[in-house]
Amino acid sequence: MxxxxxxxxxxxxxxxxxxxxxxxxxxxxxxxxxxxxxxxxxxxxxxxxxxxxxxxxxxxxxxxxxxxxxxxxxxxxxxxxxxxxxxxxxxxDASKARQLSLIASLGLAVPATRVVHRAADVVAAAATLTFPLVVKANIGGAGAGIIRYDSMDELRAAVADMTLPNSIDGVLLVQDYVPARDGKITRIETLDRRYLYALDITGAGTFDLCPADACQIPGAPIPMVSTDPAPELKQAAEAIARAVDLDVGGVEVMIDDRDGTPRFYDINALSNFVAKPLDVLGWEPHDRLxxxxxxxxxxxxx
Missing domain, CATH: 3.40.50.20 (Rossmann fold)
Incomplete structure (x- = not known):
């Protein structure tokens, strides 16, 4: 064997x-x-x-x-x-709702969110937030199952027309649309619960921010560059990895352009690493893995 x-x-x-x-x-x-x-x-x-x-x-x-x-x-x-x-x-990994609860339990900021299990409850949940907002599938991947709504009328129409996102577990997140500073998010990769590397990924409005080639939009690759996050962001990512007992995985954070708050919003246990790492990072993270x-x-x- x-x-x-x-x-x-x-x-x-x-x-x-x-x-x-x-x-x-x-x-x-x-x-x-x-x-x-x-x-x-x-x-x-x-x-x-x-x-x-x-x-x-x-x-x-x-x-x-x-x-x-x-x-x-x-x-x-x-x-x-x-x-x-x-x-x-x-x-x-299979529950954005559980991810946000875990992150918030560590004292870290997350986007304002309401978790529902019925489409009929989406409007009431949205009434406790402000627009624009997004509705997300609890189980997503590669940006799947995320739609932005700019008004309550638009959201009501989506509920009536049954065009809300679908989640394979029936759970939806109604979430504040965070304007990411400079239109970018930072993905921090960890290995054995310690910082490994980080990427700044531009194009936050697309929702499709997977660093693998297979996830990128055909003909319109999303810019990804190596970055060195602030120490407190690295420490936060490591704290999340320890809390999840994550052997290898990524944590995503964006800076809220309204007030400068780092808001953590996703834990990804796949970590298929960035495409062309020698070009982007200058070294091969698979060797460390x-x-x-x-x-x-x-x-x-x-």
Missing amino acids: TDLAILYEHPAWFTPLFAALDRRGVSYAALMPDGHFDPANRMAPAPFVFNRFAMSSFLRAGEHPIFHTMALLDHWRRAGAQVINGPEVLAI VDYLIARIEGARG
């Missing part, structure tokens, strides 16, 4: 990770969440399982495996595997 199994579903995003593992001679099994599993089978595919599962998978398959994967990772952990970005992390995986495996061997 190999020491490492990688569970993933996107056909292209993890080619750089697999290449980095191959360069270092690390044996691994690349698995996709297809088929079935037997909950009475106490065998895990490897001592270490690395969850590389994307919330945006529901965009690529009508019969998405998000909830199946939560159960599968929990099953493998009960069978004795150490799961990197385990089922609890995946559960946080492989260092971490090797250290975990060797540490378990004693």
Whole structure:
């Protein structure tokens, strides 16, 4: 049995990770969440399982495996595997509502938000906020399921016409539209709960801010540049990573142009890293990730 199994579903995003593992001679099994599993089978595919599962998978398959994967990772952990970005992390990744609650519990600012589970409650929730606002799917990915509304009449019409965003779990967020300073957000990546690197991403109004090539708008790539966030932003991202027990993942923050407040709004446990990292960062973050995986495996061997 190999020491490492990688569970993933996107056909292209993890080619750089697999290449980095191959360069270092690390044996691994690349698995996709297809088929079935037997909950009475106490065998895990490897001592270490690395969850590389994307919330945006529901965009690529009508019969998405998000909830199946939560159960599968929990099953493998009960069978004795150490799961990197385990089922609890995946559960946080799969709920923007839980993410915002966790972030706010740390004393960090978030966009003003109301969480609802019925379209009929959206107007009442919006009445406690100001316009413009956005309605978000609780489970999104690559900017999916986010619509801006500039007036109550516009929102009422969307409710009546049943054109609100849909979330595969039925939960919606009604949220203040934060004007991001300079039209940019900062994505802070962490590894082993410590700061790894950060990107400034311009084009906050598009909502599609995934750093992987596959997420960018065809013919209109979103500008992404390496940045060095203020120490308090790095510390906040690390605090979030510790609170989530996040082995590897990104945290997104924007500066509210109205008052200069940093507002954290998204936790992403995928961290497929930026495309063309040597051009953007000057170094390859997958090498650091492989260092971490090797250290975990060797540490378990004693």
